[in-house]
Structure formats: C-alpha cells, structure tokens
Amino acid sequence: MFSRSVLRSLTSDLRLSAPSISTISLPQRACLHQTASLRNAQQQSQTQSSSLNPETPLSATPRAQESIPETSIHNIIPQTRDDIPLAKQPVAPTFTSPLEVTKSLMAQLPHLVGQTPHYVTAEIHARPFLLTAGDHIRLPFLMPKVKTGDILRFNRASALGSRDFTLKGSPHIDERLFECRVRVIGVESEPLRIKEKTKRRQRHTKQARSKHRYTTMRVMDVRVKSPEELLKEGAVVIEDAADSPQIEARS
Template identity: 75%
Template sequence: MFSRSVLRSFASDLRFVAPSSISAAPLPQRACLHQTAWLRTTQTQSHSTIPDTPLGAIPRVQDTQPSTPTSTPNTTTPQTDADFPNAKKPVAPSFDGPIEVTKSLMSTLPHLVGQSPHYVVAELHARPFLLTEGDHLRLPFLMPNVKPGDVLRFNRASAVGSRDFTLKGSPHVDERLFECRVRVTGTESEPLRIKEKTKRRQRHTKTAKSKHRYTIMRVMEVRVKTPEELLEEGAVVVEDSEDTPKVEARS
C-alpha cells in the first residue's frame, strides 16, 4: 500500500511539473538554426563594415575635383534697350526715306483737313476700331505693361476720313499722314461667371470660374496733317500712280 501511494504522488508531480519544465527549455535543433542565422548575418555585416585600409588621423586626399556651380540665369529687370529680347522690342518703322506724296493728294488734302471732326479706322491685333475724338474704347483684352495716364499712339489704320472725304490705304495709310492718340484711363472687370462641367455617368461636377479684365482708353486726338506740315517734315511730291493713297469724295 505504501508503495502505491508513493508511486501515485510521484506521478502527480510529474504530471504537473514536467510540462512546464519541458516547454520552458527550447529545442536544441531550433536553437542551433537561430544561432547559425544570427552568426551568418553578423559576419556579413562585420565584413562589409571593415575598411580595406586601417583608419588614421591623416585626412585622405580628394580624388575628384569639386563641381563648379552653374551660372544662374539673370533675373534682373532690363534697364536698357539692349537688355530686352527681340520679341519684346517695338516694331521698327516700315519706311526708310521721306514720305512720298502725289500731286493729287496734295491738292485734295486741304479739303479733308478743313472738314472736322475726323475719324480713323485703327487696327489693333488685326481688329478694326472706328474712333473719333472723345470716344471711350474698351479693348477686348487686358493690355500689358500700361498704367492709367499713359498716352499711346495708334499708327496702323486702314482709313482716315471726315463726313464727306475718305483717305484709304493700300492696305494701310502711312502713319506720317495722321495722328491718333489715346490715353489709358484704367481697367474694367466683368461679373464673375461660373460654369458647371459634368460628364456622363459620373456624379462629380466641376465648376470653372472666370473674371476677365479689360483696358479702358479715351481718344484724345484724331487729326490729319496739313500739306505744309508734310513739307516741313521732308515730304517729296511725286507723280500720281495706282498704289499711292487718294482722297475720295463721298457721293
């Protein structure tokens, strides 16, 4: 009886103590696998970090030359005419010598000069504008590089005339025959426009906003030069031809 009780107590101790002791101790094969992997990684890291030559206090000589800094573009404001690009410079005049005026134009020009007010069909960006002195002009765009108070001259016109006479060009009238000056008064903006853009089979709607601005001008002067002024400027009287402009009377 005593032997059975001792055996029973020993079995109970094994049942409760043995599982905890077995689970706490790792398997030798598993431990060996982890150790070999860890040793392999540490060896590769140590070999990669070890330099080829021993370290010293003397600094090494740089093999390559330092890169020279690239020249930065000049972003300063141009001060002279030579600093502006060719695309931004004003258009050069189309004439090289003095203006040539025919005899018929010199004889009929006083009739056009004496009858005022005058009008001019000025062209700006291939758009004609019929202007007389005192008119307010709103350009269909915002003119850059202008400020309120600036005085501009329209030198491209297809016709200059009055109530009964008209001087037509082929295709434009020489700018030395007339003067049309305007003054910039300010800018004007239109009401804000909102447009909704949608696509089929999509629930998202986009909104596009636009608020355009326009340049406002006032015509200060529209006049035709007299024959005396043309002669003082060096005009040359030539014979009549088909290409020269003529003053036409309205029927």
Template identity: 60%
Template sequence: MFSRSALARAFALPLEQCSRPTTSTTSTTFRACLHQATTTTTTKTTTSHQHPEAPLSATPRAQTSEPFQQPRFRTATDSIPQTRADVPVSKQPVAPAFENPLKVSQSLLDMLPHLASQKPHFVTAHLHDRPYLLTAGDQLRLPFLMPKVKPGDILRFNRASLLGSRDFTLKAARYLDERLFECRVRVMGVESEPLRIKEKTKRRQRHTKTAINKDRYTILRVMEVKVKTAEELLAEGAVVVEKAESAADVEVKA
C-alpha cells in the same frame, strides 16, 4: 518671540552686505559711478576756472556751422514743360523713325487742305488685326486687358486703313502711312465683368468641376484724331512723286 539680539542682527545684515562687495559686478558699478561723479566735478571746476569773471548773458552766440538746406519742392513754374493737350514729355509716345522719306502725290497734296479743314475726322484703326472706328471723344473698351499700361498713359494708334471726314476719305492699298495722321488715346482704367461660375460634369463620373471666370478689359478715351497738312508733310521731308507711286490718295464721297 525674537530676542533683541536676533532683531539687531537682522537689521544689521543689509548694511553689512552693502558695505562689503560680494561680486565683481557690484564693485564695477560702484567704481563707475564714482568715476563719473569725479569726472563731472572736475569738468565743472575747470570750466569755472577758465572764465571766472564771465557774466551770464542771454545774447545768442554766432552760428559757426552752415544751416541745413531743406529740399526745394517743385512749383508750378518749375514743372516739366507741357506740350500739346498738357501731356508731359515723359508721357509722349516715341517718335517714329523711318529710313525712306514719305512719298505723296500732287493730287494728294491738293486735296489734303480740304480734308484737314473739314472736322471732325474719323479713323478706322487696327489693333491686333481688329478694326475700330474712332472719333475724338469716343470711349473704347478693348476686348482684352492691355499689359504694361497704367491709367493716364498716352498711346498712339499707328495702323489705320481709312481716314476721312464727311465728304473726303483717305485710303491706301492696305494700311496708311503713320506719318499722314495722328490718333492718340488715353488709358482711363480697367473694367471687369461679373464673376461667372460654371459647373462642368461628364456622364458616368461622380465628379463636378467648377470653372471660375472674371475677365478684365482696358478702357481707352480717344483724345485726338488729326490729319496732317501738306505744309507739315513737306516740312518733315515728304517727297512728291507721281500718282502711281503714291501709297495713298484722297477720294471724294458721292
């Protein structure tokens, strides 16, 4: 059993520790609290003395600073100007630049209206020295994965050996001049074949090699195959020459 003096000493010990600063941290904290309380009281007193008779009002005060301007979002009227087939300017292919003007013969200019008016047109486009017979609306799966393209990009095939319709064909010695036609395709996406696993073994060797193959292909959609008219060629700076100097000519199918 504890005596009364021991109990009294035990209850009085916390009070003595609180009243006596034991470390510098306790003293600093206590002084900081007193300083903050004193400052707050002084500020409130000064404010009340400055406007002793100002009544409280619920009327909002005038705003001195300018309001924050939120970013304005682009609307349909402020969008990028659209060109033919609703293709943005940033997606349009780069216009070709040539040093010499296009040379056409008078017979080609006479037959171009018949070829341009007879639709649909077809084109034998060459990509990596492989010919592809294309018409507007066709879907082309390339036998390889085309690098640096994304779905939605517009590409232009500028190398072709044949361009024609049902009754007329435009031919050249090797390739047609790309200023005579336009063949535009859109990148639709990428397809991949099923995963193929092949085991390779050699005689008199206790080891089997496993070859894993999964090819990917780029899918294109032909958007437009267009033959330029004689007026468009002359407006772009074409020069009329003799038939022997012309690089292309229109043939009529039998």
C-alpha cells in the same frame, strides 16, 4: 504690578526721546499749477534777457521742414518734352525711306484737313475700331505693361476721313499722314462667371470660374497733317500711280 510699572516707565521714556510728527520736515511737492507758473516765469525771464542782450544768439532751433522755393518746383516737374529724361521718352519710329505723297493727294489734302472733326478706322490686333475725338473705348482684352494715364498712339489705320472726304489705304495708311492719340483711363472687370463641367459616367461636377478684365481708353485727338507739315518733315512729292491712295468725295 511690577511689570506694568516697568512698561509704563519705558513707554514714557520713548515718548520723550522721539520727536513729534509736526516737527519732522517732509519734502515739499509742487502742484501742477505751480509747475506751470514756474515755467512761465522762466520763459519770461529768458525773453527779457534776450531783449536786454540782442547780440546773444537765439536758442530756438530752425524748423525741420522748410518750404521749397518755386524754382526747385519748376525744376522737378517737367514742363516740356525736353525736360523729360531720355530713358522715359517714347521711342521714335524709324523709317528707311521718306514719305512719298502724290501730286493729286497733296492737292486734295487741304480739303480733308480743313473739314473737322475727323474719324479714323484704327486696327488693334486685326480688329477695326471707328474712332473720333472724345470717344471711349473698351478693348476686348487687358493690354499688358500699360498704366492709368499713359498716352498711346494708334499708327495702323485702314481709313481716314471727315464728313465729305475719305482717304482709304491699301491696305493701311502711312502713319506719318495722321495722328491718333488715346489716354488709358483704367481697367474694367466683368461679373464673375461660373460654368459647371461634367463628364459622362462620373458623379463629380467641376466649376470653372472666370472674371475677365478689359483696358478702357479715351480718344484724345484725331488729326490729319497739313501739306506744309509733311513737307517740313521731309515728305517727297511724286507722280501719280495706279495704286496710289486717293481722297474720295462723297456724292
């Protein structure tokens, strides 16, 4: 009995001395909608202060990505060959002597120039290809150091002509008489081929796998130069000879 009375007195004293839970002040926590409203109020106060004081500088920072002016775009993209750096321009062919054209060839050349379209029998690694503007070529090999979009010029041809006229070389036509330009389209690959190889008196069979790739091109232009262009480039008119090239007309 004594112990129970002592405990009751102690618990009653503790209850009187301890503060109530309702009287304890807890830190207030803002809700999400309250923080959004506070931010909006702060932004409105900032805009009002900036409108009242227009002389104060704006706090907004400029954008990191600014639009490039048109002048800089034209400076970056090359418009003509003069805008391309010299290191990236194609190497011009060098000739030790000027082009020599006979009088008969100079007289017959306007007939060949005026009749279009033209064709050319171009030779690539001693293989002839009959080409006209718009044709697609698939070379029987993969051309090294060539990328898609490159423009190449075929300068070795054995024949050049149109519907009624033909100019044959002996064995080749001078490359200064014509222009044949092609554009590299891409690379094609054939299906995978598997060939089995065996040897006599052996039970082992080997498989040889091959998948060749070929460069594809498109002929952009086949053009014969006019006599005025040849004379402007420094051609020299000479007398006719027995082995000089002639333009043959079809009967």
